[in-house]
Amino acid sequence: MSETFEHYALNAMAGVIGAEHVRRDAETCRYFSSDLFFDAEFPAMAVVSPATREEAAHVIRIATDESVSIVPRGGGLSYSGGYVTQDSRSIILDTTRLTRILEINEEDQYVTVEAGVTWQVLDDEVAKHGLRVPHFGPASGRVSTVGGGLSQNTVLFGSATHGSIADHVLSLEVALPDGSRVKTGSGAIRDGQPFFRYHGPDVGGLFLGDCGALGVKLSATLQLMPRPTAFVYASFAFPTFEAMITGQTEVGRSRLAADILGTGTYIPPYRDESDAKPVMHIVVEGDTDIEVAHRFDRLRAIAAYQGVETDPTVPQVLRAHPFGFVSSLLDDDGRLQSWTHGLVPFSRGLHMLSCLTATLNAAAELIERSGIEITISAAVVRNALLIEPIIRWRDHPRPIQLNGLGNPATPWQGTADAAATDAAVQLRRSLRNLFRRESAAHLQIGKYYGFREGLIDDSDGLLMRLKHALDPHDRMNPGALGLG
């Protein structure tokens, strides 16, 4: 790329949004182009931060006209390469200045926000009206954005009853590579309101979970529901992971709980720590104490089959501070951590667990040698289980992990151990391959999960045709979903 060309494109963008919002220094570009797990080999040439949806669409059109790739980035709290740039002829389109709450419609129970609004801000705002998005965001929601969440799909709070965030979308406003701004659902009707998703074909669905491969979300309308006011929190310890998964599945099928999260430490065969028991954490929510107590009685009868009720501090704290988790991106012991997941239907939960345990056992020597610790977590998402081993290891953190993200920067005094990182990368790859072999589904596909390899040919062909129709020159986040 010639100097002249580079300057021409970026100067044109600076002319639209102001030179201070087109950052070109190498350190900023490297920081914004690398995620929590992957370094960008070819960082973007600039980080471009529009303040309005009009500016964002304008910048996108300039980029396309000048053959520059557009890589959208929200809070940057992902780890599957989704916004990691693949060539330096790219801009990072930073959405964090798109922060307007456009409408809270109490009467029709929806909220419209710009893509850079965080889940915490969204939840705080709708709470003032006694309302809530049914699944109200990921634990990273102090920093992560609505646009990022819809592009990867998120689950956690409320997901056992209400599913993933994509299930709550009524309408989207998306900028396409040519700079046009489409609306979806009933929001696309002239003078219409964004209250209904399925007005004709579900065009909005195309952009959910697309990891920004098909367009940049500028704003989104999400369903609202009355905010629950009565809660029961409970935790149950199980003798084994098998018993916990069985308990989670049974409680999940009953649809009695809003959150059903399980977690426990993986014990490699060479260690004997039979006291470490996996625990299922539950939140039951509703409108009255009598209602939730009644529901919890029924749930307890199911869970108590193999589980023993224990201290419910974890679900209490999680719901009291749902977005408090991200005070540091290192774990409590200053270790790096990485999450790899797969979604399976209830009926395959135990099989998936046994494959996961076999994969980890086969890597036991590597795990021990590298000082790696592993937590196995599982969450119910309506009729499915999200199984997510978390790998923890010691090495030098990357800049984003030391940043503090609005909190004081995290001091780090550990010892660098590149061999441990190599082992974590190797282990994570084996887990990803396992989930693919077992035909698991994924959130956060990014550029990591081998999405296309797993698709049947005709479905893959359709997706490629859609990508080509929307983005003929492959400017929109090349490599996301394995497209381009």
Ligand SMILES: Cc1cc2nc3c(=O)[nH]c(=O)nc-3n(C[C@H](O)[C@H](O)[C@H](O)COP(=O)(O)OP(=O)(O)OC[C@H]3O[C@@H](n4cnc5c(N)ncnc54)[C@H](O)[C@@H]3O)c2cc1C
């Ligand atoms: C500590 C921690 C806790 C987490 N907890 C959860 C959890 O509870 N549940 C969960 O599901 N995930 C969780 N995550 C994963 C992640 O934070 C979420 O998936 C989150 O939604 C990412 O949002 P973001 O704004 O940071 O997106 P980014 O990381 O910035 O981007 C993610 C992807 O979306 C694309 N993108 C971003 N904005 C747009 C846009 N406006 N238009 C088009 N494409 C866009 C990017 O190109 C990229 O492909 C957690 C992560 C961490 C580090």
